[in-house]
Amino acid sequence: MTPRAPVAITGLGLITPGGEGTAATWEAVCAGTGTAAPDPALTGLPVDFSCRVPLTDDELDRRVGRRSWRMGRPAKLAVLAAREAVRDAGHRPADWDGARVATLLGCGIGCVDKWEEQARRLDGRGPEFVSPLAIPLALPNLGAGEVAIDLGARGVSLAPATACASGATALALARDLLAADVCDVAVAGGVEAGISRLSTTGFWRMGALSGRTAELAGASRPFAADRDGFVMAEGAGVLVLERVADAAARGRPPRALLAGCGATTDAHHPTAPSPDGREAEAALRTALAEAGLDPHDVDHVNAHGTSTALNDAVEAELVSRVLPHRPSVTAAKGVLGHALGAAGGIEAALTVLTLEHRRVPPIANLTAPAPEFDLDCVVKAPRRQDVRAAVSHSLGFGGHNVVLALTRP
Structure with a gap:
């Protein structure tokens, strides 16, 4: 495969259980302390805790402004993260050609x-x-729609739904749109605020959630021998992407490069990953080939790391098989919980920060990976490392596998 031209990542915006803004989230993941806490909305359920963004709806309304009354919580989070990303990239929506901006x-x-x-209103x-x-408050595409309205972005607007790979899928599509000259700027990533009594109970019934009700901050423990599931979370991770030449023309050095993307489907089971991990491996190898990287060039893996028995086992075997030189591994869900469709965007942004700061955050609640996992997991404290090339994995229900390869400029 001939390597493809990378695209520049020029802006980051994060709002997560670690805090409001990119700096707060980075500080939280580097501290390595879980953010799970009792959730009053879940009181009385078998799992009554989650990882929430530390802002009430009233606080979100004040930050979003006059249009917040018509937005659901996901759209509010998306607007705030997108505004930060655009400011960080040095763009002024009042000045750009909105028809050439994709969301x-x-x-x-x-x-x-x-x-x-x-x-409940209908029945009661x-x-x-x-x-x-009722409809616009709940639709999953209204995060993208409200961001486009807020920024005056009139180009292509999409809300890909590939379960827990959705944010990464959006970034891969943004790369393709830029390469095809469909847009000049792409505001892309993921958003989710799907914590509810029904969704939490549904994940609990399928055995996906941690039941550590007496040890909330330590509930999510990716790659640990005693892992027992993930913690429901919410958040938004938004990145600004543009062609390298366009960023250079306006004097904006990239924070990192999105150098390659790989996407495959297991075609195996609606919720369980394929045990052999071969299609996830194909996604990883495609991302590396597009980036012009050899597997041994990978210094770091930002793992999907859900803290579930099946996902962690398949992903650990994948990393060991394709990257036998044992690059460093981290997994942000130990701190932030699992933000479902937002996870890929959040974790791509964290990978950019690892490249920039030459610092790998630790996996929360992990002292060593399970004995059967041959992984170099970063634990207890951040690790100083000169990371030049990294991959970020996102794996979703439906068998969706997306891998992003990111490099330093």
């Missing part, structure tokens, strides 16, 4: 709590008490 924000399930709320009080905003 691509992946979302896995949308605003489930609004569906529940409106269903009747049709006339259902909000006329």
Whole structure:
């Protein structure tokens, strides 16, 4: 495969359980302390804790401004993260050609709590008490839609739904749109605020959630021998991408390069990963080939690392098989929980920060990987490392595998 031209990542925006803004989230993941806490919305359920963004809806409304009344929580998070990313990239929406700006924000399930709320109104009080905003409050594409409105971005707008790979899928599509000259700037990543009584119970019933109700901060423990599932989370991770020449023309050095993308489908099972991991391996090898990298060039892996039995085992075997030189491995979900469709965008942004700062955050709640995993997991404290090339894995229900290869400029 002939390597493809990389695209420049010029801006980052994050709002996560680690805090509001990129700096706060980076500080939180480097501290390596889990953010899971009791969730009043889940009181009485077998799993009654989650990882929430530390802002109430009222606080989000004040930050978003006058249009917030019509937005669900995912759209509010998306708007705030996108504004930060665009500022960080040095763009002024008042000055750009909005027809050449694309918005691509992946979302896995949308605003489930609004569906529940409106269903209760319908059943308890009747049709006339259902909000006329019931649909736009809940639709998973309204994160992308509201960001486009907020930024005056009139180009292509997409909301890919590839479950927990949605944010990474959006970034890969953004790269393709830039390469095809469909847009000049892409505001891309993922958003999710799908924590609700129904969604949490659904994940619990399938055995995906941690049940460590007496040890909340330590509930999510990727690659640990005693891992027992993930913690529901919310957040948004948005990146600004543009062609390298365009960034250079406006005097904006890239923070990192998105050098390669690989995407495959297991075609195996609706929720379980394929045990042999071969299609995930194909996605990884494609991302490396597009980036012009040999497997031994990879210094670091930002793992999907859900803290579930099946995912961690398949991913650990994948890394050992394709990257036998044992690059450093981290997994942010130990700190931030699993933000589903937002995870790929958040973790891509964290990989950019690892490249920039030459610092790998630790995996929270892990002292050593399970004995059967031959991984160099970073534990207990951040590790200083001259990371020049890294991969970020995103694996989603439906068998979606997306790998992004990122390099220093």
